[in-house]
Amino acid sequence: MKLKNLLICVLFTTATFGYGQELNLPVYTQYLADNDFVVSPTFAGIGDYLKIRANGLTQWVGIKDAPDNQSVYADIRIGDRSGLGASFYNDRNGNTIQTGSKFSFAHHLILDVTSEQYLSLGISLNVNNFRIDINNFVGYDSNGNPIPASALGIEDDRAQSNLNFDVGALYRYKDFFISLNLNNILDKSLDEFKDIQNQIFQEEPRFLMNYQIYAGYVFGKPIRNGLQFEPSIFYQMFTSDKRSSTDFNFKVKKFGRNDNYVFGGISYRFLNDQFLKPLNVGPMLGLNQNKFYFAYAYQITANGLSAYNSGTHVVTIGLNFLRGISNCPCTKTRVRY
Template sequence: MKKIIIYLLVIIASKSYAQELNLPVWTQYLADNDFVISPTYAGIGDNVRIRVNGLTQWVGIKDAPDNQSLYADFRFANRSGAGITLYNDKNGYTRQRGFKVSYAHHLILDYTSRQFLSLGLSYNLNSFKIDINEFEPDYENPVLDPYVTDDRAINNHNFDIGALYRNGGFYFSFNLNNILDKDIDNFTGIEPNGIRNYQIYTGYIMQSKTNKRVEFEPSVFYQLFGSDNRSSTDINFKYRKYNRKEDYYWLGVSYRFLNDQVLKPLNIGPMAGIMKSKFYFAYSYQVTMNDLVGYNSGTHMITIGFDFLQGLSNCSCTDGRVLF
């Protein structure tokens, strides 16, 4: 059993090396936190927003991926926003830690039809290392390789850019992550220096015809990794209901697949969240549908957040809610 699990993890790692220095995006953005995906969302809304995410993947498998992150964004002046992201990601013996600092500017294209354009920029600092302190000799390798030293750590500086178009309840964002190439070991011959990935996030918020406090939101999230042209798509749906105090709860579901295997989902799962007196809580569960399904109980994610320091803007381009 142990050898099977190790084999599967090695296969996955060997097929995903191009994701190095790219923090994986799961369903954090669906927890009413679009800033996870793009800096263009910084400052949209009337509050300082803080969201803390904890994610444990493939529960039941030793050394499976584990992630913690914090996202905070706020508006300053009438048309600008800023944000910061802190994250810690563990995958087997690899560790990623880092932060992002983001800036966004929001423009009105047409006031009457509520068409807005947002442009965003992020600076990223990522620290990646292999934790050799976790290496242990075994029967097949009784002596550790003496050339593996210093945790094989590397720091990477990079930038993300994005654009967001909104028209009433419709939104479409495009993001280019990790614009710069990274430094690599020229003697390995297998590691890509291009770590760019492209992301599209689009959807539509619809108001119920029978209840003005009910919203439906179908959305699609697409990722393409430029190094080897791998790509995946999320198809999502959310139901959201407000009360008179603007508190709300929501229910949703997400379906993720590789784009060359549409009918073979990577994972699928339900989600739910609630906002009460500016305190936010959400939970997401994903059932793994690949070869690891028999060895784990799925992926769990919790989001806790708080909105505070409310300040209304004079510019409709930073409105947080769709006005029908």
């Protein structure tokens, strides 16, 4: 491969994967693992604990250099009506690496205390770092012998950092909830691409924002030996090319003492123009025991990649610290102790 062609491939990869990863980190079923904060900053501070959740996601197991993601989420109530949250992540897709963090604030309002109506508003500052790892780049001479990247003049990783914001609103009415979140509300600057291979970057996307709607209803009471059923729906749409997908979810919880429980469920994801052609379908299991939380989800790939991989695995480990019951119903847990 000639040096010029290799450089063009490198730059094209930077644009393509930078755009794909920069839009949004993988959202599979992490938000169903007692961690709504994954979806929106508006959930920060709702509950009686400092909640910490660590997620490990291995996508398309069996495909070399398939996407792999690790993340940690934490949120806590401050005062009676506000919450703070933070998340940190590492996302690798082949030779593209993205790391970063989010810092969130939410404020919770009482619309009507008698009918249990609450409104929450939230905002997140996003810090994203994107890098191309050149360690595995190899060229070939006319005889087919490998040439390392350093011998081709590629001596440093390609890196870029950016800031952005998420904003959201959450409405709750007794056991019903619906949230709207706008991710990456700032457009992307294209100045740095003006003089680099215009024939490739002329379609470099400017719009990064995507919409997410998460809604559900909880049936049953979280009391000892009680059952709770939670159907929910998660919708996301990207403004850049208008592609969108939807999750249909269903969970069942069996409660023990206090807020201890075990749960099981299933999730069904599809592109909105292909309702009867699911992207993935998968079960999930988990438990909450005292301060410890554990969940596992397995997403079965249902599209053309199913012949080449064994699905996506999601593991969540969590801890609940510093229990303090809120004096405001807008942030108080619904578990009856």
